[in-house]
Amino acid sequence: DSGVTQTPKHLITATGQRVTLRCSPRSGDLSVYWYQQSLDQGLQFLIQYYNGEERAKGNILERFSAQQFPDLHSELNLSSLELGDSALYFCASSVSGTSTDTQYFGPGTRLTVL
């Protein structure tokens, strides 16, 4: 168990809908990362927050947004969902958010868009 929690485990929704994925980092970790993993794309970095502020942005679509709250938990919002958004979404956390930090991954949220 990495200490990172993600809810929900599974999510099934329809095209055009909006969903929110939630992540709680390990105790003491200030940085949170979001990743998307699909069969044909591998692990894609979406966005990173450090202590409430956005630190780095990857291949995140404009339909997606995220934030990190004062208690350090983070939410990833996905809107106007498309079939291609079906994937595993992972949250990871690290102590200081530098690129040499070990990232600890949560169990993921499996999103299915029908």
Next chain:
Amino acid sequence: QKEVEQDPGPLSVPEGAIVSLNCTYSNSAFQYFMWYRQYSRKGPELLMYTYSSGNKEDGRFTAQVDKSSKYISLFIRDSQPSDSATYLCATNSNYQLIWGAGTKLIIKP
């Protein structure tokens, strides 16, 4: 060209074999290299990391970096069925990790 290339496999070997997993990278400025292991339906977990060139050993696992050829390797000795997983290499750039596609490894009993 992707910044980190990794053959997705699958790679299937018999139990007890030595396994070699490899990645190539394009940017000679990359200095920090990691191997993550991901079991089916789980999040990746850090297995090993190396800085710059050379070897690093941890039990049955050895990570190797050859900066002259921009090649990174993970060797697994005495492979076990419990080593069956996807192995992802990664390197760092700014605040991000750049990931390989992952190689699915199957160890047959």
